[in-house]
Every structure is written in structure tokens, then in C-alpha cells.
Amino acid sequence: MESSKQMLAFDKMVQHFIQKIKVGKLSGSFQISTETVILLKKIIEDYQWKNAREIIHLISQYGVVLSKQLALESCVTNMVRRILKIIREEYSTCVQKVK
Numbered sequence: 001m002e003s004s005k006q007m008l009a010f011d012k013m014v015q016h017f018i019q020k021i022k023v024g025k026l027s028g029s030f031q032i033s034t035e036t037v038i039l040l041k042k043i044i045e046d047y048q049w050k051n052a053r054e055i056i057h058l059i060s061q062y063g064v065v066l067s068k069q070l071a072l073e074s075c076v077t078n079m080v081r082r083i084l085k086i087i088r089e090e091y092s093t094c095v096q097k098v099k
Contacts (some may be wrong), residue, residue, distance in 0.1 A: 003048070006046065006047065006048070009046075010043055010046075010047070010062070013039060013042065013043070014039070014062055014065060014066065017035065017036075017039050017066075018066070018069045018070060020035075021070055021073060022070075029073075029075040032073055032075050032076060033075045033076075033078070033079050036066070036075070036076050036079040036080070037079055037083065040059060040062075040079070040080065040083050043058065043059070043062065044059070044083075052087060052088070052090075052091040055087060056084060056087055056088065059080065059083060059084055059087070060080075060084065062080075063077065063080035063081075063084070066080060067080070
């Protein structure tokens, strides 16, 4: 139950972010990139994930939504990809340290 409430909250955050870009409250690639990272950071911090696969899946899902809704803003897609790369690298580093 908590997870579905959490997902609805994330959906609202993402839709609000998309709307801010579409109406022009956010403009310029630097500002949009910064706000994208802040949005993803909030999702990562608030989601109760148990492993890297869960958070990668979640960020990927929202990345697809953002990419489709904001097709002309390539910086959004780039930031999502960079965040996913960082998560994968950190996971890989942690796994290697354990071995």
C-alpha cells in the first residue's frame, strides 16, 4: 500500500516537472539538467529500494516517461543516462570490494 502511494507521489512530481518545462518555467539546458538531477535524487532518496536492480528499474521507467514527454529536451535523457551509469558503476565497485 505504501509503495503505491509513493509511486503516485513520484508520478505527480514527474508530471509537475514536465509541466514546468512545457509552460516555460524552466528553460535552458543547464537549468533543466540541474532540475532533472534534483528530481531523480529526490526519487532515489525517498524510494524504499532493496537493491540496485530496483532503483535502476525505477529510474529507467521515469526516464522513458521523461524522454517521451520531453523529446526536444535531450539534456533530460542525458541526465537520466548519466545517473543510471553512476548507479551501475557504484554497484559494480561495491560487488568487486566484497569479492
